[in-house]
Amino acid sequence: MATDHDANALTETDHDGDALVEIQNVSKLFGLSQGVIDQLLGREAQPVRAVQNVDLNINKGDIMGIAGESGCGKTTLGKLLVKLYDPTEGRIMFDGRDMGELAREDQKVFRQRVQMIFQDPFESLNPRMTVFQSVVEPLKINDIGDGYQDRRERVVQVLNDVGLSPAEAYLNEFPKELSGGERQRVAIARALVVNPDFIVCDEPVSMLDVSIRAGVLNLMKQLQEEYGLTYVFISHDLSLIRYMCDRTAIMYLGGIVEQGPTDEVVNDPKHPYTEALFDAVPEIEPETQRRRANVTGEVPNPRNPPTGCRFHPRCSKIIPPEDWTGSQEAFRRGFSFKHRVQTGDISVEDIAERHAEQRDAVDRILEVGLVLELPEEHQLPGEEAGAVTLSALDMPRQAENALRSSTRDLLDGNEEDAMEQLDRQFNTICEREVPQLHESGDQVSACHLYDPSTPNTEPIAPDASD
Numbered sequence: 001m002a003t004d005h006d007a008n009a010l011t012e013t014d015h016d017g018d019a020l021v022e023i024q025n026v027s028k029l030f031g032l033s034q035g036v037i038d039q040l041l042g043r044e045a046q047p048v049r050a051v052q053n054v055d056l057n058i059n060k061g062d063i064m065g066i067a068g069e070s071g072c073g074k075t076t077l078g079k080l081l082v083k084l085y086d087p088t089e090g091r092i093m094f095d096g097r098d099m100g101e102l103a104r105e106d107q108k109v110f111r112q113r114v115q116m117i118f119q120d121p122f123e124s125l126n127p128r129m130t131v132f133q134s135v136v137e138p139l140k141i142n143d144i145g146d147g148y149q150d151r152r153e154r155v156v157q158v159l160n161d162v163g164l165s166p167a168e169a170y171l172n173e174f175p176k177e178l179s180g181g182e183r184q185r186v187a188i189a190r191a192l193v194v195n196p197d198f199i200v201c202d203e204p205v206s207m208l209d210v211s212i213r214a215g216v217l218n219l220m221k222q223l224q225e226e227y228g229l230t231y232v233f234i235s236h237d238l239s240l241i242r243y244m245c246d247r248t249a250i251m252y253l254g255g256i257v258e259q260g261p262t263d264e265v266v267n268d269p270k271h272p273y274t275e276a277l278f279d280a281v282p283e284i285e286p287e288t289q290r291r292r293a294n295v296t297g298e299v300p301n302p303r304n305p306p307t308g309c310r311f312h313p314r315c316s317k318i319i320p321p322e323d324w325t326g327s328q329e330a331f332r333r334g335f336s337f338k339h340r341v342q343t344g345d346i347s348v349e350d351i352a353e354r355h356a357e358q359r360d361a362v363d364r365i366l367e368v369g370l371v372l373e374l375p376e377e378h379q380l381p382g383e384e385a386g387a388v389t390l391s392a393l394d395m396p397r398q399a400e401n402a403l404r405s406s407t408r409d410l411l412d413g414n415e416e417d418a419m420e421q422l423d424r425q426f427n428t429i430c431e432r433e434v435p436q437l438h439e440s441g442d443q444v445s446a447c448h449l450y451d452p453s454t455p456n457t458e459p460i461a462p463d464a465s466d
Helices: 036-041 074-081 104-113 131-141 148-161 180-192 210-227 238-244 262-267 272-279 328-342 348-354 358-369 397-411 415-425
Strands: 019-030 048-059 063-067 089-094 114-117 198-202 230-235 247-252 255-261 437-440 443-446
Touching: 019 074, 019 230, 048 063, 048 074, 048 230, 048 255, 063 074, 063 238, 074 114, 074 198, 074 230, 104 114, 114 180, 131 148, 131 180, 148 180, 180 210, 210 238, 230 238, 238 262, 247 262, 247 272, 255 262, 255 272, 328 358, 328 397, 328 415, 348 358, 348 397, 358 397, 397 415
Parallel strands: 063 230, 063 247, 114 198, 198 230
Antiparallel strands: 019 048, 019 089, 247 255, 255 443, 437 443
């Protein structure tokens, strides 16, 4: 069966390192044109920043994991890697060649060498096509094989390789006649039939019963060795990432916040978001005390992401200014109060209506505004009742005075002066500057905690807190 790649087009090349895929400052934005409402209101378009400034190398023979919450940009990144999307900015190199500059013949060979396995085998297979028709189609499209019999032999071989044996029993079956696991094996066979080098697997077992997931994953590991494959595994299932992947990159709101060897990322996470992500995984042993994530709030709108570090509004380790003399916890609460004022998340008018005395209203606004929605083990005394007093915080007098004065300004309807006072006291590099990737052991992390030039990080380094 002739599946060798054209020697004159996109052949494997010798270039620096062992990287098969190099992602260089790649961004993908959707909704760049103005909508009707934007035009009527005279507003600029607000694109969704699905992937933002991603740098990542994927080495030959590796299984690279891409993990993160739903909506973090994992699937968009996967589709960029197989050229279902083109980057808005940046470039992706495949085997030393820029994917955006491939000639027509090179693109044909690229389609052979790069395949994708989708999440839902119920949707990715045409219900009107038999197993044979689905698996032979890539051979026809890529003009591989010397006629019908040669292609049929290749299809039978691959079906047997993916565990659908004897293959002849499956050739004339339709997807509706197969189980979920069998359907996904057909999808895997369809990807393998052209003898690719690189496969992007987007949540490949998430739609399958738990009882059959392990079998499919073990099969994919076996196929990697037999076919000499490089995989990207996209998943929100951290246990799957840990089992399958050599290296892992963690995504948050379109960007990669940490990457490194999977064991290191799992056992010694560096970025506060990675730490929170793994804290959220339930413990299997019932006797083990679960350590829940010390984060607050929801994932921000990707159309209007936060400035600086995108995780900073939710982060437990937000960095105080150099001259801060109180506790980091007090700074976090004060900064969160500022953020809530900025977003209009505190019902100042409602509280003022219930408290005739300004002093009482100020106290109540601060009690409510300093509360964070956290798991019980991370709460302050009285927080479960929805109130935090300033006396419970190690807050410098100047910062405490700014909180009270800004709250009085809010009651007087002077939000601009209130924000000016809060900005002076509760400012942070996390809000001002986008963090670059910094090395920490075998990992790299996009966090100001690991920037040697950032002041005031020693007291709150991950290994020294909580």
